[in-house]
Amino acid sequence: xxxxxxxxxxxxxxxxxxxxxxxxxxxxxxxxxxxxxxxxxxxxxxxxxxxxxxxxxxxxxxxxxxxxxxxxxxxxxxxxxxxxxxxxxxxxxxxxxxxxxxxxxxxxxxxxxxxxxxxxxxxxxxxxxxxxxxxxxxxxxxxxxxxxxxxxxxxxxxxxxxxxxxxxxxxxxxxxxxxxxxxxxxxxxxxxx
Numbered sequence: 001x002x003x004x005x006x007x008x009x010x011x012x013x014x015x016x017x018x019x020x021x022x023x024x025x026x027x028x029x030x031x032x033x034x035x036x037x038x039x040x041x042x043x044x045x046x047x048x049x050x051x052x053x054x055x056x057x058x059x060x061x062x063x064x065x066x067x068x069x070x071x072x073x074x075x076x077x078x079x080x081x082x083x084x085x086x087x088x089x090x091x092x093x094x095x096x097x098x099x100x101x102x103x104x105x106x107x108x109x110x111x112x113x114x115x116x117x118x119x120x121x122x123x124x125x126x127x128x129x130x131x132x133x134x135x136x137x138x139x140x141x142x143x144x145x146x147x148x149x150x151x152x153x154x155x156x157x158x159x160x161x162x163x164x165x166x167x168x169x170x171x172x173x174x175x176x177x178x179x180x181x182x183x184x185x186x187x188x189x190x191x192x193x
Contacts, residue, residue, distance in 0.1 A: 012043035018078045023085055026078055027093045034097025036064020038122065042102040047107045060101070068094060083140055088133025095126035159183040162192065 040061025043054050075090040099122030106115035165177035181193045 013110075015081055018081055021077060021180060023082070026071055026074045027089060029067050030075060030090050030093040031097040033064050033066075033068030033071050034094040034099075035101035036060040036062075036067060036097075038064070038098035038101025038103075038119070039105045040064050040101075041153065042105040042115060042119075046106060046115065057105070058107075064101070083144070084137060086133050086140075087135045088136055090130045092126045092130035092133060095122050097126075099123035099126060157183050157184060157185070159193070 037060070040057045040059070043057025043060065047053050047057070067138055071094070072090070076085070079087055081087055087089075099119045102115055102119040102122065103111075106112060106119065109115075118127070159181040160183070161179060162182040163180035165179045183193070185191055
């Protein structure tokens with residue numbers, strides 16, 4: 001028994017959709033994290049071993065790693081709560097940042113071929129993930145439009161449970177089962193779902 005309407009309490013507990021500002025902030029954080037890692041590890045790779053390693057590379061690697069970890073955690077949380085963004089955008093930002101950081105740190109050293117090749121590969125991976133992210137977003141949008149069209153133009157019908165699926169189960173904290181429904185379509189054909 002409760003003095004609060006359970007449906008209202010459930011609505012208040014559901015997480016709100018992350019804002020556009022949060023999405024942009026996390027993408028910038030992932031871009032910066034990738035840049036720091038590319039700059040830092042690229043600087044270590046180009047270090048000639050004489051004297052101390054460049055302080056900018058040390059800071060870039062440490063800060064880039066922390067920003068990448070925090071950005072990845074935040075991005076995965078955001079992706080779960082927003083249907084219009086996917087993991088591809090976050091990976092694209094991270095790889096593009098890493099490739100850019102490596103290119104910038106390699107410039108004073110005469111842009112060695114290996115560093116440029118690795119940076120180009122990182123930038124290409126970023127572009128691939130960006131294209132995949134856009135394609136996935138378009139696909140999600142089309143699926144949503146199809147679902148809305150089906151609900152708007154479809155025919156409402158009643159279904160009955162033909163198999164509960166949970167007649168036999170062993171002791172378990174979770175019961176995963178398949179429930180079968182049956183209905184008759186507009187043409188008089190019996191269907192099962």
